[in-house]
Amino acid sequence: xxxxxxNREIRNKILIIIGAMIFIRIGSVIPLPGINTDYMKxxxxxxxxxxxxxxxxxxxxxxxxxxLSISPYITASIIIQLLTVVFPSLEExxxxxxxxxxxxxxxxxxxxxxxxxxxxxxxxxxxGGRGLFSVYTWWMVLIMTFTWTVGAAILMxxxxxxxxxxxxxxxxxxxLCNILSTFPGDIFSLYEVFMNGKTIPYQIVNGMIIIILLIxxxxxxxxxxxxxxxxxxxxxxxxxxxxxxxxxxIPLNTxxxxxxxxxxxILSLPILISSFFPDLIWLSETSKYLSQNQWFKPExxxxxxxxxxYILLTYFFTTFYLNVNFNTxxxxxxxxxxxxxxxxxxxGKPTAEYIEKISTKIAFVGTTFMLIIILSLNAICNISGxxxxxIGGTSIxxxxxxxxxxxxxxxxxxxxxxxxxxxxxxxxxTTSLFSTNRSKV
Amino acid sequence: xxxxxxxxxxxxxxxxxxxxxxxxxxxxxISTCIFMVDTGILKIYNLFI
Numbered sequence: 001x002x003x004x005x006x007n008r009e010i011r012n013k014i015l016i017i018i019g020a021m022i023f024i025r026i027g028s029v030i031p032l033p034g035i036n037t038d039y040m041k042x043x044x045x046x047x048x049x050x051x052x053x054x055x056x057x058x059x060x061x062x063x064x065x066x067x068l069s070i071s072p073y074i075t076a077s078i079i080i081q082l083l084t085v086v087f088p089s090l091e092e093x094x095x096x097x098x099x100x101x102x103x104x105x106x107x108x109x110x111x112x113x114x115x116x117x118x119x120x121x122x123x124x125x126x127x128g129g130r131g132l133f134s135v136y137t138w139w140m141v142l143i144m145t146f147t148w149t150v151g152a153a154i155l156m157x158x159x160x161x162x163x164x165x166x167x168x169x170x171x172x173x174x175x176l177c178n179i180l181s182t183f184p185g186d187i188f189s190l191y192e193v194f195m196n197g198k199t200i201p202y203q204i205v206n207g208m209i210i211i212i213l214l215i216x217x218x219x220x221x222x223x224x225x226x227x228x229x230x231x232x233x234x235x236x237x238x239x240x241x242x243x244x245x246x247x248x249x250i251p252l253n254t255x256x257x258x259x260x261x262x263x264x265x266i267l268s269l270p271i272l273i274s275s276f277f278p279d280l281i282w283l284s285e286t287s288k289y290l291s292q293n294q295w296f297k298p299e300x301x302x303x304x305x306x307x308x309x310y311i312l313l314t315y316f317f318t319t320f321y322l323n324v325n326f327n328t329x330x331x332x333x334x335x336x337x338x339x340x341x342x343x344x345x346x347x348g349k350p351t352a353e354y355i356e357k358i359s360t361k362i363a364f365v366g367t368t369f370m371l372i373i374i375l376s377l378n379a380i381c382n383i384s385g386x387x388x389x390x391i392g393g394t395s396i397x398x399x400x401x402x403x404x405x406x407x408x409x410x411x412x413x414x415x416x417x418x419x420x421x422x423x424x425x426x427x428x429x430t431t432s433l434f435s436t437n438r439s440k441v
Numbered sequence: 442x443x444x445x446x447x448x449x450x451x452x453x454x455x456x457x458x459x460x461x462x463x464x465x466x467x468x469x470x471i472s473t474c475i476f477m478v479d480t481g482i483l484k485i486y487n488l489f490i
Contacts, residue, residue, distance in 0.1 A: 022478055029482045176471070181479065183472040215461065218468075222460045226452035229445075252449055402480050403464045 002412050010413055013167045020158050021177045027066040027151060028059035028181070035063045039131040043275060050293060052268045054395060057178030058185070061183040063132065065151040067123070068116055070159060070174050071265065072152050075181060076112035078262050081106060081324050109156050116152035119272075120145040126276030139227070167413070168406045179395045186391045193385070213380070217393065220373050221400035227252035229362045231355070233340045246340070248355075254326065254363040257398050259317035260370060263310055264394055267292075292392075296379040305367060307378075311371055318367045319360075326363075328356040370397060 004010050031037050040061050044053055056069035084090040086102075093100040124133075124141040133140050155174060160169025194206040230247035267290045274280070274287035288294050289306035296304055332352035341347055345354045363439045374393030381392065452460075 021475075025475060025478050026482055029479050030486050091456040177475065180468060180472040181475045183468070215465070218464050219457055219461045222457055222464060223451060226456060226460065227449050229449050362449070365445055365449070399468055400464050403467045404460060407463060 004410065006354060007417055008356070009415060009417065010167070010410070013165050014055050016165065017162055017167065017173060020162060021173070024057075024066065024158065024174060024177060025181070027154070028057050028064050028069070028178075029062060030062050031062045032147060034142070036132055037062055039127070043127070049268065049271055049275065051264050052272060053432050054179055054182050055175065055265075057181040059178075063269065065147060066155055067148050067277070068119055068152045069178060070152070070155050070171055072116035072119060072154050073112040073159065073171060074261060074265050075115050075269075077107045078265065079111055079115075080108045086322055094324065095330070097398075105160070109160070112156055113149065113153050117145065117149045119256075120148035120152075122273075122276055123148065130278075138286065166409075168402070168409045172398075172402045172405070176399060179398060182395075214391075215374065218400060219379060221393075221397050222404070224253050224373070224397070225251075225400055225404045229358060229365075231342055231358060233335065233342055236339045238342065243384060246329050247329075248335070250355075250359050250362050252362055252366040253425065254366060255318050255321040255361055255402070257370075257394070257401050258321050259314045260365060260374065260394050260397065262317040262321075263313035264292075266313060267306070292378055295375075296382045298383065298408060307375060311375075314367055314371060315364070318363050322360060322363050322387065326356075326359055328352040328359065329356055373397065 004014065034364065044050070044061050049060070052071065055071055055074070056067065059066045059069055080090070084094050090104070090107075093104050096103075116117070119420075121141075124144045127133075128136050128141055128144070133144070159170035159174050162168075162173055164170075190210055195203045195211065200208070207423055228249040228251045230249050233246050233248050268288055271284070272288040274283040277283055288300075289303050290309065291306070292310075294300060294303035295307045329352045332348060332355060335341070335351060336347045342351055342354060345351050370393075374397070377393040
C-alpha cells in the first residue's frame, strides 16, 4: 500500500479509476425522470433476473442512465468470439497480435452499441406499456431508448479507457464495482432472514455459520485461481546464470470466469425476453427452468433440469474460449524461438499438440471445480430459502479473479517501476561520475 | 481425473490465507465505500428533488 502511494503514476491511475467508479455509481443510482421504480422492484422479485440486476449493479432495478450497464458489451463479446470461428477473416484478426485485437475490440464496441439499442427499445416497449413509464408515449419510448443506449456506450468507453491505462481490465473493474454494490443489500437480507427477531445465541450461531460459509467459499475460489499445472521445459544453450530447467505454468482456471459469465448471460436472455411478454405462459414456464433461483428447490425440483443446460453451456464455452484465446501454436513457436523444449516432446507441432492436450484437460478440471462451487452454493441458498441473493458462487468467483489479477498487475507495475528507477539512478550516477572525472582531467 | 489432479500444483496454506484475507478485505472495503457513495448520492438527490 505504501509503495502504491509513493508511486505517482500508479497512484494517479488508481485515483482515475476511483473517480470513474463514483461517476458510474451516480449514473446507476439516480433514477431517470418519468420512471416508476416500484414496477421494476415487483418484476425483479417475481422473475429470475437477479443475476442480470447484479451484473448491472442494481441500476436495472433503478432503471437509471446505466440500466443496461455492461451487459450489451458482454453479449457482444460472446457474439464476436463465436463469429471468429465462422469467419476466417475475424479469426486472422484475433491472431494478429495487438493491432488485430484492437480492431476486434472496435467491432465488439459497435456490436455492443447495436445490442444496447435493441435491448433498450425492447425494454422501453415491453416494460413501458406495463407501468414502467408514468406516461407511455412514442417520444418517451424514443427518449428512454436513446438514454439507455448512450448509458451503455459511456460505460464501454470508460471500460476501454481503464484497460488502456494498463492497470487491469476496465470492464472487469466495472463488473466488480457492480457486483460489490449489491453486497450491502444482500447482507441486510441475510440479517433479516437469519438474525432479526431471533434470540442472541441463535443470532451468534447463524452469524458464525454465514461468516464460515463466506470464508470457505472465498478460499475455494482462491485455490481455484492460484492452482496451476507446471509443464517442465529445458533451455538449450547457455543461460547466463539462470537455471536451464524451468516451468511453463498452465493455470487451473485457464479460461477465468468467462465461460460462467457467458453461460449465465445466455440463460438470463430468455428470462429477460419472457418478462416482456408475461402473457405467454410457455415462455415464462421455460424461463423458470433457466432461472438459477428455481434450481434445487424441493417443492419444484423439476426446474433443476435447467442446471444441466447451465453445466453443458459452461463446458461448451470452456472448449470454445480455450480454442479461441489459448493459442498453443504461438506458445510452441515462442518456446522454439527461445531455444526451449519440453522433455520427450519434439519442438513445433508435437509441442503445440501436447500443450493443447494438457490445457484442455486442466481447463475441464478447473471448470468442474468452478461448477461444483457455484452449484453447491446455489443449492444451499435455494434450499434454505434465500435464493434471491446475489452473493453466489459466480459473483464471488468474479470478485476473487479480479482482485487476484489486479494485485498481480499492481505488483508487476511496482516491480517494473522500481527497476526503472534503479536503472535511472545508476545511469545518472555513472553520468555524473563520468562528468566529474572529465572536469578533473 | 485422479491422475490429472496429481499433476496440479495447489497453493500452500500461507498463500491461501494471505490471498483470502486480501480478497475479503478488498470486498469489505470496496462494498462499504460503494454503499457510502450510493447513500450520499441518494441523499443529495433527495435534497434537490
